[in-house]
Amino acid sequence: MSDAFQLEELDGSIALLTLNLPEKKVNTLSQAVLAELAKWIGQLAKRTDLRGLLFRSGKPGQFIAGADLKELATLAYASQEQVGQAIDFGHKLYSGIARLPFPTVALIDGNCMGGGTELALAFDERIATATPETKIQLPEVNIGLLPAWGGTQRLPRLIGLNAIEVICGGQPLSAKKAAELGVIFDAVPADRLVDEGRRLIDYFQESGEWKRRREQARQPLGLSPDQFTFAFATAEGLLQSKTKGQYPAPLAALKAIKEGCNLPLEQGLEAEKRVALELFGSPIAANLIGIFFMKNRLAHDPGVDRTDVKPGQVDRVGVVGSGLMGAGIAAAHARSGIPTAMVDVDDARLAAGIKQAEEVVLSRIKIGRAAPMDLADMLAELSTSTGHGILADRDVVIEAITENEEAKVATYKQLAGVLKEGTILASNTSTISITRMAAAAPDPSRFVGMHFFSPVDRMELVEVIRGEATSDETVATIVALAKRIRKTPIVVRDCAGFLVNRVLFPYMNEALLLLQEGVPMDAIDKAATTFGMPVGPIALHDMVGLDTSFFAGKVLAAAYPDRATMPALLKDLVKAGRLGKKTGAGFRAHGGKSSKPAADPAFAPILEAHRTGSESTLNAAEITDRLFLPMLLEATRVLEEGIVREPADVDMGLILGIGFPPFRGGILRWCDAEGAGKIVDRLERFATLGKRYEPTETLTRHAQTGATFYPVPKATLA
Ligand code: NAD
Numbered sequence: 001m002s003d004a005f006q007l008e009e010l011d012g013s014i015a016l017l018t019l020n021l022p023e024k025k026v027n028t029l030s031q032a033v034l035a036e037l038a039k040w041i042g043q044l045a046k047r048t049d050l051r052g053l054l055f056r057s058g059k060p061g062q063f064i065a066g067a068d069l070k071e072l073a074t075l076a077y078a079s080q081e082q083v084g085q086a087i088d089f090g091h092k093l094y095s096g097i098a099r100l101p102f103p104t105v106a107l108i109d110g111n112c113m114g115g116g117t118e119l120a121l122a123f124d125e126r127i128a129t130a131t132p133e134t135k136i137q138l139p140e141v142n143i144g145l146l147p148a149w150g151g152t153q154r155l156p157r158l159i160g161l162n163a164i165e166v167i168c169g170g171q172p173l174s175a176k177k178a179a180e181l182g183v184i185f186d187a188v189p190a191d192r193l194v195d196e197g198r199r200l201i202d203y204f205q206e207s208g209e210w211k212r213r214r215e216q217a218r219q220p221l222g223l224s225p226d227q228f229t230f231a232f233a234t235a236e237g238l239l240q241s242k243t244k245g246q247y248p249a250p251l252a253a254l255k256a257i258k259e260g261c262n263l264p265l266e267q268g269l270e271a272e273k274r275v276a277l278e279l280f281g282s283p284i285a286a287n288l289i290g291i292f293f294m295k296n297r298l299a300h301d302p303g304v305d306r307t308d309v310k311p312g313q314v315d316r317v318g319v320v321g322s323g324l325m326g327a328g329i330a331a332a333h334a335r336s337g338i339p340t341a342m343v344d345v346d347d348a349r350l351a352a353g354i355k356q357a358e359e360v361v362l363s364r365i366k367i368g369r370a371a372p373m374d375l376a377d378m379l380a381e382l383s384t385s386t387g388h389g390i391l392a393d394r395d396v397v398i399e400a401i402t403e404n405e406e407a408k409v410a411t412y413k414q415l416a417g418v419l420k421e422g423t424i425l426a427s428n429t430s431t432i433s434i435t436r437m438a439a440a441a442p443d444p445s446r447f448v449g450m451h452f453f454s455p456v457d458r459m460e461l462v463e464v465i466r467g468e469a470t471s472d473e474t475v476a477t478i479v480a481l482a483k484r485i486r487k488t489p490i491v492v493r494d495c496a497g498f499l500v501n502r503v504l505f506p507y508m509n510e511a512l513l514l515l516q517e518g519v520p521m522d523a524i525d526k527a528a529t530t531f532g533m534p535v536g537p538i539a540l541h542d543m544v545g546l547d548t549s550f551f552a553g554k555v556l557a558a559a560y561p562d563r564a565t566m567p568a569l570l571k572d573l574v575k576a577g578r579l580g581k582k583t584g585a586g587f588r589a590h591g592g593k594s595s596k597p598a599a600d601p602a603f604a605p606i607l608e609a610h611r612t613g614s615e616s617t618l619n620a621a622e623i624t625d626r627l628f629l630p631m632l633l634e635a636t637r638v639l640e641e642g643i644v645r646e647p648a649d650v651d652m653g654l655i656l657g658i659g660f661p662p663f664r665g666g667i668l669r670w671c672d673a674e675g676a677g678k679i680v681d682r683l684e685r686f687a688t689l690g691k692r693y694e695p696t697e698t699l700t701r702h703a704q705t706g707a708t709f710y711p712v713p714k715a716t717l718a
Contacts, residue, residue, distance in 0.1 A: 004033050005040055006058070013051040014201055015044060016194070020058025027057050029115045030068035031086075034093060041096045052201030053100060054194065055123065056107040061133045063108045064116025073293060075145075076286035077712060083280045087273045090115070090149030094122035095269075098214065103204035105197045108175075109190055112136045118147055121154040124210045127196050128175040130187035135172035142170040143292045144285030144663075146253035148276035153268035156261045157217050159183055161227075164235050164257060168250040220268075221261040232258045246532055246663045249288075252279040283673055287665030290710065291655065294648040294666075295488065303464060303479030303491045304472040305645075311480035312422070312473060318343065318394035320411060322353025322384070325428055326400035328456025331357035334381035335374070336485045341383045341390040350384040357382060360457045388418045396481060398450055400428040403551070408432065409440040416442040424474050426450035430501060431555045434467035434494045444469035448478050451498060452487075453657055461656035462487045467494045490653050493643045496559030497552070499650065500657035503638060503667070505556045505564065506630035506692065508549065511537035512567040514626055518613040521587060527623040532661025537627065538587045541570075542580035542597060550574045563630075563691040569610040576606065625682050628667070629693060632679065635667050636698040639709075647709040668709040676702035 008016045017040060021027050044053060057063045067075075075083065097104060097119070106120040108128040117138050120126050128134050138147045138155070146152060147167060155163040159182045166173065166181070175187035188196045204210040223231065232254065239250045256275040260268030279285060302309070315338075319330040322344040333340040334357065344350045361378050364370035383390065391397050397419060401407060408427065415425065424446045427437060434449040441447035449465025462482040466475050475491055482489035492499040511524050515538065525536020541549050550570050557564040573579075573586065580586030581597070589600035618626065635650045644650055651666020664670045671679055679695075680703040686693040701707060 004036050007040065010054070010194075010198060013049065014198060015047070015050050015053045017044075017053060017055050018058045019055070019064065025059075026062045026065040026111070027059060027116070028065050028068045029119070030071055031089075033068075034089065038093050038096070041093065041100070045096065045100055048101070050102050051205055052102045053104045054107055054197040054201070055104070055119075056193070056197075057109065059110070060190070061110040061131070063110045063112040063134075064119065065111055066114030066116055066139070069293070069296070072143075073289060075280065076289045078281065080277055080281065084273065084277060087148050087276060090118070091269050091273070094119060094150050097122040098124075098217065103201050103210035105185075105200050107193045107197050108134060108136065108184065109193060110134055114138060114140055114147065115149055118149040118151040118154070121158065122150065124204065124213055125200055126178075126184040127193060127200065128178060128184045128187050129190040129193055130175050131190060132174075134175040134187075136175070136178045136183060137170070137172035138167050139170045139172075141168060141247075141249040141253050142288070144247070144249045144279070144282065144288035146249055146256055146272075146276055146279060148256075148272055148280075150269060150272070152253055152256040152272045152275075153260050153265055154217065155183070156221055156257055157219070157265065160221065161223075161231050164231070164254060167253050167257065168235065168239060170250070218265045220263050223262055228258075228262065246284075246661065248282065248284060249279060252276075284663045287663055287669055287673075290665045290669060291652070291662055294652045297646075297648060298488050298490065298652060299483070301479070301491075303475045303489065306472050309472040309476050312395065312424075312477040314338070314395040314477065314481050314484075316341070316394045317481075318391040318397040320344075320388075320391075320397065320399045320415075321401035321428075322350050322356075323400065323402070324356070324454060325452060325456060326398075327353035327356035328360065328454070329398055329400055329428065329452055330382060331360045331378065332452075332456055332485045332487070334378045335361065337377070337381060338484070339381050339383070341385060341394065343385055343388060343390065346386060350386065354379075354382065354384065364457075388414060391415065391423075392418055392420060394419070394423055396424045396426060396477070398426045398428060400452075403429060403431065405432050405437065409437060412437070412440045412442065412447075422446070424448065424477055426478060428452055431497070431552055433496070434465045435469070438467045438469050445471040446474050448474050449492075449494070449498065450478055450482070453500075459656070460486075460488045461500070461653065462489045463498050463500060463653070463657075464489045464491045465494050465498050466491060488652070488656055490644065490649050492649075492653075493641075495638075495641070495643050497556050499638060499644055499653045501552060502556065502643075503631055503634045503650065503654060504658050505553065506634050507627050508537050508541065509553065509564065509567065510627055510630050510692070511541070512569055513565075513612075514616070514618075514623065515587075515607065516567060516569060516610050516612045517616050517618075518611065519616040519618060519623060523620070523623060524627070527620055528627055530620070531624055531628065532664055534659040539597065542586035542588060542590065544580070545582055546570060546573050546579045546586050567610070569607065572606055572609070578603075578606075622685070626686065628670075629679065629683055629686070632667050632671055633693070633696050633699065636696045639668075640696065640698055671699075671702075672708040672710055676707075679703070 004021050006018045010016050019027050104123040106123040106126045110133045117136055138151050140147045162181050178184045179187045235254055243250055252275050256272045260271035317333045317338050318341045319326050320343045322342045330340050330342040342353055361370055361375045425441050426448050438444035438447040448470045451463035453459035453461050464478050479489045514524050515521055521538045525538050528536040553566050557566045578585045581590045584591045588597035590597050592598050647668045651668050654660035655662055676699055683693050683695055
């Protein structure tokens with residue numbers, strides 16, 4: 001046997017089995033580890049001298065992080081037979097644990113995820129440490145799978161119908177919540193874990209209670225027909241509306257629970273396997289697993305290729321501008337315990353900024369995501385001033401003043417006399433060149449873009465834009481800082497629109513051109529939402545503000561004149577003061593009796609003046625192509641120009657920045673799935689529209705050679 005497990009005996013009669021993968025930060029359940037566990041269980045099953053088994057992790061604060069990541073990746077491409085074998089193996093192993101001839105208790109300290117949770121569920125009981133690090137979770141539905149090593153069967157038998165939310169929601173449970181639900185027996189201090197486990201074994205032996213529990217765990221859940229119908233119909237309705245038919249995993253997990261819970265456990269496990277086989281290997285599961293890996297890569301990406309570059313220390317941060325973005329950025333830092341100074345031109349604006357920062361925490365308190373103390377903690381880290389002097393000791397200063405190059409440059413010049421040696425100056429600009437503005441910064445090598453998205457507290461993405469002179473140290477420091485405030489940074493080279501707005505713009509623009517051609521705005525928005533976008537492009541224009549769209553559009557049209565045009569319609573709407581939601585009218589009317597935007601008769605004459613066609617003959621699929629193909633082409637140009645380092649950067653940027661549908665895995669994954677050859681054929685249909693629909697070099701090559709943006713891993717499951 002290898003050395004993943006160690007067996008000790010406590011008091012000569014209780015076995016303590018410890019999992020501690022050598023030289024690994026976390027324990028994961030690879031096939032090799034599971035095979036080793038199976039041998040240990042086989043040996044323990046023969047022992048007649050033991051009174052009980054305790055199982056724990058040898059890594060403090062880390063129980064089991066779930067399946068091995070590399071093996072998980074191959075799962076998406078494994079054959080049905082291979083997946084079936086993997087499920088059988090897990091079922092057999094965990095059932096073996098559930099049949100050991102003595103009571104068993106899993107001791108959970110730290111993250112307990114996926115297959116690790118299912119393993120713990122095979123024990124007679126579980127005790128966990130009452131620490132914030134301890135989280136018990138079945139996250140499989142988040143990556144398009146379901147817990148198929150008994151999770152969908154053992155959890156309902158343990159906690160009844162509450163299991164539906166835990167399994168189909170895929171969210172973690174704290175130790176306290178797990179104890180309330182009955183997932184664990186108790187939550188105890190870490191240093192009491194083994195002793196409490198021992199006591200529980202003693203109790204089980206004295207009372208014989210473990211035998212009764214085991215018997216119950218093997219039985220059907222025993223829901224009455226009424227309970228059964230009501231519970232599953234309600235859950236199904238809820239999940240249908242939440243997943244809009246685009247995410248099959250939560251509904252499949254529900255189906256597994258439904259088909260198995262009123263049967264004896266053994267048959268329930270068969271039902272689980274049956275449903276899992278329908279789900280695993282689906283393209284959606286492959287896309288969601290892909291996203292999981294892309295996120296994981298970004299979490300570990302230092303942002304630079306050089307391995308000798310380390311991020312600098314950041315103890316204090318400054319933010320210039322306390323408007324919508326500045327206040328959000330300051331709050332994000334202060335909430336993460338970083339002393340933050342916020343500067344604006346007068347006290348009234350600073351007061352508004354503080355109020356907005358408070359709102360961020362108050363809204364989190366309301367939904368139970370923050371405690372009242374967090375507000376005081378955040379405010380303690382936040383200081384304000386109308387002068388620049390407060391920025392003199394800052395390691396990083398983020399500029400978030402009005403989008404005006406002259407004003408920004410003037411501010412940088414003023415800061416030159418104030419900032420200490422070594423301070424990094426970052427700009428939150430959405431449209432202005434970082435390379436150009438760097439010339440006015442105190443030190444161009446320590447000047448960088450740090451592009452947050454609105455609303456800052458909810459949007460996870462930060463584009464880190466490196467100008468021509470930006471140093472690796474600066475990039476690495478800002479990437480590390482963004483991670484510290486729980487954002488996902490993506491490093492982007494300087495170009496108009498950076499990554500996200502550059503790729504979004506052709507899609508937003510095309511929506512307006514379609515409108516001018518005579519396609520109804522509802523049909524345009526519907527095509528986008530049916531594709532999976534959270535809102536359609538016309539609705540999005542109204543949300544971001546038509547003045548903002550117009551301004552950004554002008555910058556992008558100037559930068560990419562061969563393919564970007566500025567629809568005159570937008571200019572006229574701005575001129576007419578129709579700026580979208582914020583002024584009550586844009587493409588649609590806002591703020592009427594219904595909270596929903598409505599068709600606005602006053603818009604028709606403005607559109608009429610710009611009509612290029614009367615009635616469009618495009619069908620829904622063609623409208624979808626008109627919207628997304630220019631987005632795809634721009635994404636391939638971004639890659640060709642080396643604006644980002646990997647296809648995954650583009651896809652994650654779009655998923656996190658504009659809500660590109662995760663089930664599609666990103667625009668480049670979508671291209672892989674559709675096939676570049678077919679995309680090139682479909683572009684042909686719009687060839688008369690010019691460069692906007694001309695296949696790029698990369699796309700043409702992919703179409704000719706069958707190459708893909710993402711390699712297809714070979715299945716290695718035994
Ligand atoms: P805003 O108008 O809400 O806030 C700007 C703030 O800067 C105001 O409080 C203003 O008083 C202050 N200010 C102006 N000149 C100043 C100076 N010289 N010194 C100190 N403070 C000054 O604007 P916003 O929406 O927060 O945008 C700020 C920046 O963030 C812009 O560069 C914008 O392009 C960028 N951005 C905005 C969004 C968005 O959705 N609003 C998204 C990403 C990036």
